[in-house]
Amino acid sequence: MNRDSINPAASLGFRRLAKFISAGLLLVILPLVGQSAHAQVMQIISFTNSAPIIINNNYVPATPYPATMGVSLPSTNVSKVTASIFGLTDPSIGGSGSGGGLDILLAGPATTNPAVTVNLMCFAGNGAAVNNANITFDDSGIPFSSSSPVTSGTYQPSDYDNGYNPPQTATNLVSFPGTPLIGTWGLYVIFDDFSGGGVISNGWSLNFYLSVNPPAAVTLAASGVSATSATLNASVSPGSGTASVYFEWGADTNYGNYTVTNVLSTNLDSLQNYALNLGGLAPTTTYHFQVVVVNAAGTSLGGDQSFVTASGSSSGSSPPVLTESLSNGVPVLVLSGTVGSNYVVQYTTNLLKPITWITLTNVTLSSPVVYIYPGAVASKAEFFRALAGSVTAPPPPSLIESLSNDVPVLQLSGTAGYSYTVQYTTSLLAPITWITLTNVTLTSAVEYIYPGAVAGKAEFFRAVEGISAISPQPASLQVSLGSNLALSLTLSGVAGSNYVVQIATSLAGAGNWATLTNLTLASAVQAIAPIPATNGIEFFRAITP
Numbered sequence: 001m002n003r004d005s006i007n008p009a010a011s012l013g014f015r016r017l018a019k020f021i022s023a024g025l026l027l028v029i030l031p032l033v034g035q036s037a038h039a040q041v042m043q044i045i046s047f048t049n050s051a052p053i054i055i056n057n058n059y060v061p062a063t064p065y066p067a068t069m070g071v072s073l074p075s076t077n078v079s080k081v082t083a084s085i086f087g088l089t090d091p092s093i094g095g096s097g098s099g100g101g102l103d104i105l106l107a108g109p110a111t112t113n114p115a116v117t118v119n120l121m122c123f124a125g126n127g128a129a130v131n132n133a134n135i136t137f138d139d140s141g142i143p144f145s146s147s148s149p150v151t152s153g154t155y156q157p158s159d160y161d162n163g164y165n166p167p168q169t170a171t172n173l174v175s176f177p178g179t180p181l182i183g184t185w186g187l188y189v190i191f192d193d194f195s196g197g198g199v200i201s202n203g204w205s206l207n208f209y210l211s212v213n214p215p216a217a218v219t220l221a222a223s224g225v226s227a228t229s230a231t232l233n234a235s236v237s238p239g240s241g242t243a244s245v246y247f248e249w250g251a252d253t254n255y256g257n258y259t260v261t262n263v264l265s266t267n268l269d270s271l272q273n274y275a276l277n278l279g280g281l282a283p284t285t286t287y288h289f290q291v292v293v294v295n296a297a298g299t300s301l302g303g304d305q306s307f308v309t310a311s312g313s314s315s316g317s318s319p320p321v322l323t324e325s326l327s328n329g330v331p332v333l334v335l336s337g338t339v340g341s342n343y344v345v346q347y348t349t350n351l352l353k354p355i356t357w358i359t360l361t362n363v364t365l366s367s368p369v370v371y372i373y374p375g376a377v378a379s380k381a382e383f384f385r386a387l388a389g390s391v392t393a394p395p396p397p398s399l400i401e402s403l404s405n406d407v408p409v410l411q412l413s414g415t416a417g418y419s420y421t422v423q424y425t426t427s428l429l430a431p432i433t434w435i436t437l438t439n440v441t442l443t444s445a446v447e448y449i450y451p452g453a454v455a456g457k458a459e460f461f462r463a464v465e466g467i468s469a470i471s472p473q474p475a476s477l478q479v480s481l482g483s484n485l486a487l488s489l490t491l492s493g494v495a496g497s498n499y500v501v502q503i504a505t506s507l508a509g510a511g512n513w514a515t516l517t518n519l520t521l522a523s524a525v526q527a528i529a530p531i532p533a534t535n536g537i538e539f540f541r542a543i544t545p
């Protein structure tokens with residue numbers, strides 16, 4: 001199939017277009033001038049090292065020097081690279097005479113000789129202090145100034161002095177695409193003066209913009225065809241972006257049935273063979289099927305293939321019979337069939353099309369009747385069924401952290417209808433303490449989660465099957481002074497969590513904290529009513545009850 005001929009909005013039926021939209025792919029779409037067939041799509045993949053970087057004075061390199069980060073990309077089709085630093089604080093940056101030159105250089109993997117290096121900033125600023133600035137380095141940003149203070153924002157790489165880091169080999173970040181990007185990157189920081197010294201308190205990140213093309217797919221002939229099952233095959237190209245793949249199947253080319261959706265997230269530049277076992281078929285029956293591949297740039301249909309199942313054995317196998325009942329108040333499924341035959345028991349929460357049947361278990365009958373206890377599934381599953389054959393268990397979940405408009409976002413991929421727990425930790429040193437961020441029951445193969453304030457302190461995230469209790473999250477409290485000398489407090493935390501804001505006039509001892517207010521956050525950030533200023537010293541804090 002010609003990929004350039006695919007226009008999802010024009011050629012797909014409503015059902016397929018709705019399935020594409022429901023995948024929830026949160027990617028930046030940038031149309032290219034003169035390209036009318038389909039828009040160019042960018043998928044952003046980010047890597048973060050949130051460990052602080054200590055800026056020493058007296059020409060001493062920062063600690064660590066360099067700060068390093070490992071990068072492993074699923075695609076080499078990268079068109080843009082940006083870098084960010086978080087929480088830059090220093091008493092004096094830039095300028096002549098009073099200010100010192102803060103030199104920051106980004107070095108790519110040492111797989112080229114020499115490695116590509118770019119001065120992100122060198123002697124920028126006017127000698128004024130910088131306080132907790134978040135800075136993104138982007139070729140499309142504004143230039144730094146050697147006569148203005150450095151503040152939070154997006155800036156072009158700027159070099160106002162030679163600096164004391166290794167020499168740069170390029171002047172723009174656009175020099176990185178097209179070179180080897182996978183490996184260890186380095187951020188070199190040094191303050192080239194006797195005064196100054198500070199910190200990049202929350203580390204740094206790298207953002208890679210992958211150019212995503214529409215996917216391509218070809219349905220291949222089925223294999224391993226028996227009386228009740230067959231293996232469906234296809235050759236697919238993800239188009240250099242994360243892609244979802246599934247099969248349509250049925251008695252004719254109207255199909256009407258859908259297999260489980262899987263997510264392709266590795267080797268995205270390569271043609272891949274994809275296979276899936278389909279069970280519960282009727283003997284001596286013709287079936288049609290085709291592969292469907294969806295990414296953010298479009299949808300590809302692989303074309304129809306068909307097969308005929310074999311006739312049943314002379315001894316025959318009885319079709320399974322499944323009933324649901326209660327045993328001492330506990331739900332139980334009663335499965336009847338032929339001894340020695342394989343059956344798969346599945347469940348779904350509704351019968352609205354397209355129906356998503358989720359495999360509960362595979363059973364080989366050792367007696368004409370067996371009992372199956374569905375456990376926690378029974379509380380959410382309304383409908384059960386049993387089919388001849390077996391179905392492979394779904395793949396484990398995958399979790400990718402990236403940025404959308406500079407906002408951290410987690411991409412959770414798994415099996416629709418399954419429940420997963422998203423957790424985070426600040427360190428991978430044993431023993432690891434994983435803290436539950438949220439529980440998710442997927443309604444599509446890919447969903448997006450915004451970690452909010454947690455992203456500023458969590459270095460590592462993971463997704464596991466099942467549901468865990470959500471852990472209370474620590475809060476962040478910011479104090480500011482208004483024009484009328486009233487103190488304003490801004491509380492950041494997790495929406496729905498409870499926090500206690502307290503006040504003290506001294507930090508001596510442990511019993512000087514008095515409760516100012518109790519809050520249940522309605523959003524991730526909430527302002528607290530202004531507090532009249534006093535002549536004394538006041539301290540504030542927010543804690544979880």
